[in-house]
Amino acid sequence: MEAFASRRLIAVSSFLLSALLPAAAQQLRPPAVPLITHNPYFSVWSMGDKLTGGPTRHWTGAEQPFTGLLRIDGKPFRYMGGWPGDVPAMEQQSVTVGATNTTYVFTGGGVKLTLDFFTPAFPQDIDLLSRPVTYLTWTLDSTDNSSHKVELLLDVDGRIAVDTDNQKVTWGRSDTTNLHVLNIGSRDQQVLNRSGDNLRIDWGYFHLAVPNDEAATLAASREAIHDFVHTGMLPTSDDMDMPATPRDDAAQLAVELPIDVPVSGSASRHVLVSYTEDYAIEYLGRKQRPYWQRNNKPVQEMLTEAEQQYSELMDRGAKYDADLAADLEKAGGPGYRDVALLAYRQTLAAHGLSADIDGKPRLYAKENFSDGDIATVDVIYPTAPFFLFFNPELLEAELKPVFDYAELPRWRFPFAPHDLGFYPLADGQVYGGGEQTEENQMPVEETGNLLILAAALGQTEGNWHVAKEYWPLFTKWAEYLKDKGLDPENQLSTDDFAGHLAHNANLSIKAIDALAAYAQMARGIGDPVTAKKYEVMTRGMATKWEQLARDGDHYKLAFDRPDTWSQKYNLVWDQILGFHIFPNSVRQTEMAFYLKHINEYGLPLDSRADYTKLDWQVWTATLADKREDFDAIMAPIQKWVSATPSRVPLTDWYDTKTGEKSGFQARSVVGGVYIKALADKSLAEKWRTVDTKTAQSSN
Structure with missing residues (x-):
């Protein structure tokens, strides 16, 4: 009953989001679309008209591939990333950029897929703003009055955790009270080791966290995409030869989510993605922790809280986005609204938020x-x-x-x-x-x-x-x-x-x-x-x-x-x-x-x-x-x-x-x-x- 109630809330949140965002906002074609936006190091974008048009990238343009596939009644489709190229892409119907949400709608195989990237970046709530978590939610509906058996795949490349793909990484698994978590990070973990412009982070760890009531399968494997496309399943064992470089044999983090799509109504799943780094800034020789970690909060506690608050935050985000969009339009018109909404997460993600010694x-x-x-x-x-x-x-x-x-x-x-x-x-x-x-x-x-x-x-x-x-x-x-x-x-x-x-x-x-x-x-x-x-x-x-x-x-x-x-x-x-x-x-x-x-x-x-x-x-x-x-x-x-x-x-x-x-x-x-x-x-x-x-x- 708890799992059913949770998924029903997810569907309601997705409905609120689609209902409250102004339709006119969908008319703007963003030069690049914000997906995961927290700080200058954890900032992933789609730099094209279609999410399937190429790999997702760090704001610098460096590839940080998040690959999304699904099988509908046994037939594979692609909804995120440009690879594998021989897997047909779903038809992208729209993309909407709100203040805290980016929402894509796809169709194919008798199914409508709504994919939402939600970062609860509310400046009025600094604790929440500083939490390095983005939620990905998939909502599926039948478009042909038939039920469908669907398997969803999300695969994350190890480049998310290093500056260049020839740096070695290690990976592993963890559990919290409500999540199964895959982790990956650089082998060397040289905290705050360099400074400059065209750089990605190479210390700390990326986390792919999956609610433990989602009946999901997780794998840390280089073969996850291949096996999913050809068999509909993930490898049964994790890669263990580490460290390795993403350029060569490093594992990728993958989750498969099974979904039965009913004739009427929606079915939804979600995951959390996060990046934690222990220290974020050095100020006059003094290392400063990320603000969320100012009192030494453990990563597992942060992720557990984020999952517990998922449904509530989804509703808050939908209402927040709709209210802000309406007010911006009143202030400066539809064009002003669209530009201001596109600027919202970019503004925040170009900052690092830390805590001084006084907290x-x-x-x-x-x-x-x-x-x-x-x-x-x-x-x-x-x-x-x-x-x-x-x-x-x-x-x-x-x-x-x-x-x-x-x-x-x-x-x-x-x-x-x-x-x-x-x-x-x-x-x-x-x-x-x-x-x-x-x-x-x-x-x-x-x-x-x-x-x-x-x-x-x-x-x-x-x-x-x-x-x-x-x-x-x-x-x-x-x-x-x-x-x-x-x-x-x-x-x-x-x-x-x-x-x-x-x-x-x-x-x-x-x-x-x-x-x-x-x-x-x-x-x-x-x-x-x-x-x-x-x-x-x-x-x-x-x-x-x-x-x-x-x-x-x-x-x-x-x-x-x-x-x-x-x-x-x-x-x-x-x-x-x-x-x-x-x-x-x-x-x-x-x-x-x-x-x-x-x-x-x-x-x-x-x-x-x-x-x-x-x-x-x-x-x-x-x-x-x-x-x-x-x-x-x-x-x-x-x-x-x-x-x-x-x-x-x-x-x-x-x-x-x-x-x-x-x-x-x-x-x-x-x-x-x-x-x-x-x-x-x-x-x-x-x-x-x-x-x-x-x-x-x-x-």
Whole structure:
């Protein structure tokens, strides 16, 4: 009876998911589809139109094959992966990407197969967010008024646990009170042994966990796929010759799930996939555990809890996704909704979530495919709207490691640092001149970013404890911007791919807004004299800025460059944080100009090139007073997402005429698209306080 009840709940959850997700969301063609998304190391995607079109891959593009086969009344079909090529693929009918769910629908052999990948990534619940578990659920229905005997196979290649396929792995079995588990990991287990960009994890263990009431067969064997295709069964014994490399003879982890599909009604099964690594981050020489493991919770206990909560979480995820989709559509329209939903899990999966020695959360962004830096300040800055919208505690967890580092004597500059090292080793800045020289630093950029975000954090959290804790540091930075911010010297900014630029008008806006942020924090901590001083100063600077930047019907890229222009996306904080130091006419003048310069796939970043940035375009669109102006900038972005030939997790840097990726992929900065939702204060307050355990659909 317990098994029957559990499976009935699974079917109900699958029904809720399909019923609550908006049909229009299925119209977008993602460049790549998120399947298993937790952190920069455990991040698996499908990079094509069809799940059967090729192997699943790590966000870097390296193959990490999850192969899915099924036999319907003895005939084999393929539903995931491109191999074996002689096994026919089921017909993929649709793919829907929600905030926490990705759902595929296939048909073939008289059966409809619904495959759901669900990661309960609720930012409001940090404990749950940090749990490294994704659920795969298969739901089958008859399409020909006949019953069917089905066997499902999921096979996972050992490449999931190593950086390259010539590294040796070992494997084995475990049991918990409610799960049978297959495990695989590298032989050498060199924890936190390297840092950099195009890397996969090679310490810790991948787990394929199967409920012990599913009548499943498990095998750790290189021959699992072959035997299943030809006999409908898995090997009766596990491979034991180890260690071995995935390139050669390493075992693959496989589970076979038998399902009797009735004439009417659904039948479902599910498994859990997980990756555990003991230590996730090194911060200034100190190893930090994953947040879920901060109190030394055993892996078996974590997996047991995850299985116990499966049905409840499936329902919560379905309601959460539907409610968020509806609210995003209200905020910015269907196109905005689709892009924001696609950005959701990518934003989270580009971070590592660990615990400091006091047990408090620490969040570290990885600068994916743009140097591999960790805790890059000008990556935190564009990502911040996501966390300000859902849970500012996570933004605080991201900022504090940077603030603590900047207070150390080893950081001897009067401006803010750029980064903390190469992921996952946050042992000190490596960009530009590092800790040694001012060469190729981003002094105005990063200093402005951190002051703005500190004020946004205080305003959103409703208290100013962070400002109080770091006030001497913030004061030093404000003094620097007072002298250097209005007319920036020749230096890099966040768009460093464009090179050095002096007299940068958009960077100047950032500095002025950062000083307004400092004034706001001063008032918040009870220093009205300092607040008044800086408020008066910033209004004078804004007036001076307009005089320097004006160029007929728009404002310049740089003060000394007439007949140029750029997106002034930094202006968005003047509205959102309530500074109002720039006259509305600045936004309105710029918006009217932008609308005349939109290309097929978006608004160029500036007059120097046709490329653009996804995040900055949505920030710029949010400056609009009229919804139709926002829509005019958003529409080509939605078109680009479905048309780009670059089949990778969302890039944020692309060509507005060809749609091709210029660089970057899978970065957290796509979370910046949530700036439009953040601008709706009541909506943001709703999502910061939503109880994910009882979230109700707004439909």
